[in-house]
Amino acid sequence: MKKDCGIHGEQKRHKLYRRLFATFLVLVILALLAVLVVWLVLRPTKPRFYLQDADLLRFNLTPGAAPLLTSVVQVTLSSRNPNDRIGVYYDRLDAFVLYNSQQVTAATALPSGYQGHNDVTVWSPYLYGADVPLAPYLADALSQDENAGYLLLYVRVDGLLRWKVGTWISGHYHLQANCPAFLTVDTAKSHGGAPPLFRFQQITTCSVDV
Secondary structure (H helix, E strand, O other), rough: OHHHHHHHHHHHHHHHHHHHHHHHHHHHHHHHHHHHHHHHOOOOOEEEEEEEEEEEEEEEEEOOOEEEEEEEEEEEEEEEEOOOOOOEEEEEEEEEEOOOOOOOOOOOOOOOOEEOOOOOOOOOEEEEEEEEEHHHHHHHHHHHHHHHHHHEEEEEEEEEEEEEEEOEEEEOOEEEEEEEEEEEEEOOOOOOOOOOOEOOOOOOEOOEEE
């Protein structure tokens, strides 16, 4: 009799454990389904970035066996949150300039903050590069571009963002925006013997990855 009672008690405990596990599993599935439904209904859309202006205040190449590039570029960037019910927290944003995939200015931090529904944020940072070493082939390509009267640079924004839906805030997502800056020589302001002055052509839309 005692042996039978022990067996029955053990069976009851196993049934209880199975029921608790099944209940926990159902709750987890329901929570995941709720998150999936909310995500599908809201569908966060990536922020849209635009390069509105790029002004080359200084862009001097020092030739030689180890070419060096010194530059000062002021850019005007804007970002728009296209979502109607989702806010964006920009927790970290850094902007810098690239030429032929090489970074030629130091990263400059942009002010972080919250961007509400359909809001627009504008930044106008100065981007500096002091005696940045260039590979000889890049220096040759840069000289050829300048002589041809144009420059194609890229302004990149790299950072972290979070989504906000009501009181819920997501974890961090990596953000990268790449903005082409096509510049041509401003013949009206360039004079013989002086470095050419380049003028930004038009507002460009940036490619954004989140």
